[in-house]
Amino acid sequence: MGARGSHSAVPPDADSIRRETGFSQASLLRLYHRFQALDRDNKGYLSRMDLQQIGALAVNPLGDRIIESFFPDGNHQVDFAGFARVLAHFRPVDEEDPGMQDPKQPEPLNSRMNKLRFAFQLYDLDRDGKISRNEMLQVLRLMVGVQVTEEQLESIADRTVQEADIDGDGAVSFMEFTKSLEKMNIEQKMSIRILK
Amino acid sequence: MAPLMLLPPGPGSCRLLLLLLALASSEAASDSNESANSTAQDAPSARLAASSREPAERISVFELDYSYVQVPYEVTLWILLASLAKIGFHLYRRLPHLMPESCLLILVGVLVGSVIFGTDHKSPPVMDSSIYFLYLLPPIVLESGYFMPTRPFFENLGSILWWAGLGALINAFGIGLSLYLVCQVQAFGLGDLHLLQNLLFGSLISAVDPVAALAVFEEARVNEQLYMMIFGEALLNDGISVVLYNILIAFTKMHKFEDIEPVDILAGCARFIVVGCGGVFFGIIFGFISAFITRFTQNISAIEPLIVFMFSYLSYLAAETLYLSGILAITACAVTMKKYVEENVSQTSYTTIKYFMKMLSSVSETLIFIFMGVSTIGKNHEWNWAFICFTLVFCQIWRAISVFALFYVSNQFRTFPFSFKDQCIIFYSGVRGAGSFSLAFLLPLSLFPRKKLFVTATLVVIYFTVFIQGITIGPLVRYLDVRKTNKKESINEELHIRLMDHLKAGMEDVCGQWSHYQVRDKFKKFDHKYLRKILIRKNLPKSSIVSLYKKLEMKQAIEMVETGILSPAAFSALQQAQRTQETKRLSPEDVESMRDILTHNLYQVRQRTLSYNKYNLKPQSSEKQAKEILIRRQNTLRESLREGRRLPWGPQAGAKNVRYLSFPYGKQQAWRRNTGATEATDDDSSEPGLPSITFSARPQLGSLRESWLAREVIPMKSLPQGTMTLPFHDSRDPGLGRRAVVRPRPLFLALDEEFESREESDEEASTLRSRWTVERGHSREHGQSHSPLLRRK
Numbered sequence: 001m002g003a004r005g006s007h008s009a010v011p012p013d014a015d016s017i018r019r020e021t022g023f024s025q026a027s028l029l030r031l032y033h034r035f036q037a038l039d040r041d042n043k044g045y046l047s048r049m050d051l052q053q054i055g056a057l058a059v060n061p062l063g064d065r066i067i068e069s070f071f072p073d074g075n076h077q078v079d080f081a082g083f084a085r086v087l088a089h090f091r092p093v094d095e096e097d098p099g100m101q102d103p104k105q106p107e108p109l110n111s112r113m114n115k116l117r118f119a120f121q122l123y124d125l126d127r128d129g130k131i132s133r134n135e136m137l138q139v140l141r142l143m144v145g146v147q148v149t150e151e152q153l154e155s156i157a158d159r160t161v162q163e164a165d166i167d168g169d170g171a172v173s174f175m176e177f178t179k180s181l182e183k184m185n186i187e188q189k190m191s192i193r194i195l196k
Numbered sequence: 197m198a199p200l201m202l203l204p205p206g207p208g209s210c211r212l213l214l215l216l217l218a219l220a221s222s223e224a225a226s227d228s229n230e231s232a233n234s235t236a237q238d239a240p241s242a243r244l245a246a247s248s249r250e251p252a253e254r255i256s257v258f259e260l261d262y263s264y265v266q267v268p269y270e271v272t273l274w275i276l277l278a279s280l281a282k283i284g285f286h287l288y289r290r291l292p293h294l295m296p297e298s299c300l301l302i303l304v305g306v307l308v309g310s311v312i313f314g315t316d317h318k319s320p321p322v323m324d325s326s327i328y329f330l331y332l333l334p335p336i337v338l339e340s341g342y343f344m345p346t347r348p349f350f351e352n353l354g355s356i357l358w359w360a361g362l363g364a365l366i367n368a369f370g371i372g373l374s375l376y377l378v379c380q381v382q383a384f385g386l387g388d389l390h391l392l393q394n395l396l397f398g399s400l401i402s403a404v405d406p407v408a409a410l411a412v413f414e415e416a417r418v419n420e421q422l423y424m425m426i427f428g429e430a431l432l433n434d435g436i437s438v439v440l441y442n443i444l445i446a447f448t449k450m451h452k453f454e455d456i457e458p459v460d461i462l463a464g465c466a467r468f469i470v471v472g473c474g475g476v477f478f479g480i481i482f483g484f485i486s487a488f489i490t491r492f493t494q495n496i497s498a499i500e501p502l503i504v505f506m507f508s509y510l511s512y513l514a515a516e517t518l519y520l521s522g523i524l525a526i527t528a529c530a531v532t533m534k535k536y537v538e539e540n541v542s543q544t545s546y547t548t549i550k551y552f553m554k555m556l557s558s559v560s561e562t563l564i565f566i567f568m569g570v571s572t573i574g575k576n577h578e579w580n581w582a583f584i585c586f587t588l589v590f591c592q593i594w595r596a597i598s599v600f601a602l603f604y605v606s607n608q609f610r611t612f613p614f615s616f617k618d619q620c621i622i623f624y625s626g627v628r629g630a631g632s633f634s635l636a637f638l639l640p641l642s643l644f645p646r647k648k649l650f651v652t653a654t655l656v657v658i659y660f661t662v663f664i665q666g667i668t669i670g671p672l673v674r675y676l677d678v679r680k681t682n683k684k685e686s687i688n689e690e691l692h693i694r695l696m697d698h699l700k701a702g703m704e705d706v707c708g709q710w711s712h713y714q715v716r717d718k719f720k721k722f723d724h725k726y727l728r729k730i731l732i733r734k735n736l737p738k739s740s741i742v743s744l745y746k747k748l749e750m751k752q753a754i755e756m757v758e759t760g761i762l763s764p765a766a767f768s769a770l771q772q773a774q775r776t777q778e779t780k781r782l783s784p785e786d787v788e789s790m791r792d793i794l795t796h797n798l799y800q801v802r803q804r805t806l807s808y809n810k811y812n813l814k815p816q817s818s819e820k821q822a823k824e825i826l827i828r829r830q831n832t833l834r835e836s837l838r839e840g841r842r843l844p845w846g847p848q849a850g851a852k853n854v855r856y857l858s859f860p861y862g863k864q865q866a867w868r869r870n871t872g873a874t875e876a877t878d879d880d881s882s883e884p885g886l887p888s889i890t891f892s893a894r895p896q897l898g899s900l901r902e903s904w905l906a907r908e909v910i911p912m913k914s915l916p917q918g919t920m921t922l923p924f925h926d927s928r929d930p931g932l933g934r935r936a937v938v939r940p941r942p943l944f945l946a947l948d949e950e951f952e953s954r955e956e957s958d959e960e961a962s963t964l965r966s967r968w969t970v971e972r973g974h975s976r977e978h979g980q981s982h983s984p985l986l987r988r989k
Binding site for chain 1: 701794
């Protein structure tokens with residue numbers, strides 16, 4: 001895609017990003033254009049404010065957390081590699097036979113496990129590897145309208161934790177989380193078609 | 197053609213009609229009625245004549261003259277009856293899901309038709325060629341053009357043109373030719389229908405009106421692209437079939453004896469292209485002119501709707517004068533004009549335009565459908581089994597052929613091909629509607645001696661497709677779109693599923709729209725550099741969306757805090773809530789009730805599909821939800837700031853983030869602008885104390901996402917530096933003062949319906965009003981000190 005205009009055509013480190021994320025050349029280029037479009041001041045990285053300018057995220061109940069997920073480890077900036085890395089989780093799963101892949105290579109970012117891990121991080125804000133009842137309650141509160149009373153929310157949160165909690169520690173670990181969602185078609189739920 | 201019809205003499209029919217209309221008419225009146233009517237030829241002169249003929253008559257105390265008002269009276273009654281039927285239709289909740297609204301209209305028409313037939317009454321002349329083409333058709337087309345979501349349309353323009361244009365042609369010629377072949381068979385008695393007539397019939401019967409399908413898709417959340425294809429087809433199809441129709445009529449007139457030369461055919465094709473493109477060209481010109489004119493209508497905003505309508509209509513008429521396609525002209529005009537007019541025009545004008553457009557098109561369509569029903573019950577039919585059955589069959593076959601063939605080809609070039617299921621849905625959505633009927637009815641009898649046959653066949657096809665296909669398309673779409681509804685989902689799963697849906701929607705938004713960059717970008721650059729400068733009013737702050745946002749939030753926040761929903765107390769109470777670590781055994785009823793709570797209260801995932809409803813403008817619940825979410829976020833952030841808690845992402849967002857956190861500033865800014873606005877406008881705000889917070893409603897089609905994206909792409913860089921920062925800095929930069937007059941241009945939330953209703957609710961309004969007048973006083977002083985903002989001259 002010969003791009004005109006003031007933006008540079010090819011992302012830096014395109015090859016290593018491609019290897020890590022598995023995007024096709026065309027998709028990567030499109031992502032780069034999008035990255036540049038979001039990066040209004042041409043800084044070369046995105047800050048939280050840039051992402052907050054996306055209007056639709058403002059009316060997404062989980063908007064803040066989604067934005068937060070782009071900034072792992074408390075950074076305040078995300079470069080294109082990080083941006084692509086996060087979005088790579090939503091790449092549709094390849095149809096190829098997984099047995100063909102090199103078993104020594106790390107799991108691709110869009111594997112089922114990694115998708116689940118990404119979703120898990122939305123709950124687990126303090127990164128302790130467990131979703132406590134309080135964290136569950138917070139997420140629930142975000143997603144539910146104002147008509148629901150606190151008691152109802154608390155009991156729902158209790159129930160949610162209780163259903164998933166196998167070892168009885170009052171929190172949901174990642175394995176328990178995975179287990180509770182084993183029947184769900186995560187690959188389809190967390191894939192964005194255009195990222196192929 | 198006398199515009200007035202004579203009532204056949206006889207008290208029976210008069211009384212029946214009057215009864216039907218539930219008018220109380222005294223018995224004594226009927227005698228005078230008869231005498232008056234029997235002498236009435238042309239009412240006004242007749243009245244004079246009658247009175248002059250019998251000067252010695254006593255002055256009658258009570259008279260009745262029905263024929264004077266007959267035509268407008270009956271037309272109004274029809275419309276009213278249809279409206280009542282629609283009200284009833286929507287009151288019974290399940291009906292709209294079962295059948296499309298066009299079914300209802302047809303049924304009402306049949307009812308009226310049977311009444312008219314039963315009472316031997318002559319129906320008013322609603323449908324004749326000039327009335328239809330000049331008055332009934334333009335509003336319908338204007339409305340679909342205006343409410344069309346432009347962005348997806350242009351992104352899919354290639355496919356839509358390919359599909360609509362070629363599809364119409366293939367259908368028209370295919371059906372025409374096949375019917376011609378059928379006519380050749382002597383046994384059916386159709387030998388006198390020659391090729392041109394069949395082709396003409398093919399062209400008029402191929403006009404699809406998939407509005408019924410759109411209503412279903414809205415419900416079933418079909419693929420956005422699919423929706424757009426069908427919408428685009430609906431939009432362009434009328435135009436194309438009318439163009440074809442006119443060309444073929446011209447052919448028929450010229451060559452009655454089928455000696456058509458190849459030159460003529462080439463000329464026909466060329467004419468087709470000229471007519472189509474010429475129409476679009478005219479439409480664009482008129483669109484720009486009207487956008488330009490609305491730039492200057494600040495002080496007389498009451499005529500803004502008038503300008504919009506008159507120019508659109510003018511584009512139609514001008515195109516028709518030159519035998520270009522008026523339909524395509526008016527569509528192009530609406531599409532061009534909309535973008536700029538929306539920004540120039542005041543909120544109330546904008547709402548007026550929308551509602552009036554809907555109303556006009558609804559009236560037109562109602563009249564056409566009712567007339568269709570009326571003419572169904574009548575003596576002007578000719579039934580021929582072969583013709584009619586074959587017509588039905590060929591319609592379906594050719595639609596299938598065109599769908600599958602055309603999409604097969606276009607799928608090779610598309611990034612995201614349409615699946616077989618999608619194609620089936622498109623095939624099945626080929627419902628015919630009022631357009632076909634009108635064209636059939638208006639066939640000139642001189643050229644078509646067997647016109648009745650055509651009309652009958654058209655009616656049959658319409659009834660079949662509207663009723664059978666219209667009613668079954670809903671279940672079909674749901675069947676094809678089967679999701680495994682696992683009823684026994686645990687609460688856990690439900691929550692996580694919803695979380696993932698939100699997450700996915702959010703990520704899709706981060707990715708944005710991927711379209712053909714270059715063409716769109718070029719157009720956007722051109723648009724910003726030249727067009728907007730010419731066509732859009734000056735002094736329109738681009739950051740009006742920010743001030744709008746503030747106003748919105750503030751009003752809502754006030755209300756919500758007042759009603760105690762979001763009191764700070766609730767939040768802090770949470771943290772002191774005891775956490776019971778014991779697991780409680782929950783009964784199944786508890787679980788069920790939990791599930792219910794969740795189902796009803798979880799926020800909906802943002803819909804990507806557009807929502808178009810031809811018959812109504814509904815406020816969407818998603819806007820209410822969006823409001824709620826925004827307010828809560830605002831509140832949370834405010835709370836955390838107030839309590840000095842660090843935000844999860846640190847203080848960085850605090851100072852510079854105009855959007856969410858600059859609450860006190862925003863209030864000032866909003867106030868100042870409001871005072872400016874209320875003084876500047878001549879809107880009849882009867883309570884000057886209440887700042888005009890009527891937001892112009894975005895057409896209900898546009899999803900929030902679309903509007904935000906549209907806004908988003910305006911390069912913020914092009915704004916003068918410091919625009920986005922706070923008004924306290926204005927004193928340094930007097931250049932900003934010129935942007936005082938604010939018409940909050942909300943390509944954002946469409947809330948006026950709810951707002952206006954809220955504003956009318958007593959307690960809230962009065963408390964708000966009192967608050968605001970108080971606070972307005974304060975802000976006035978502040979406003980004065982930053983004087984440049986109020987300078988408007």
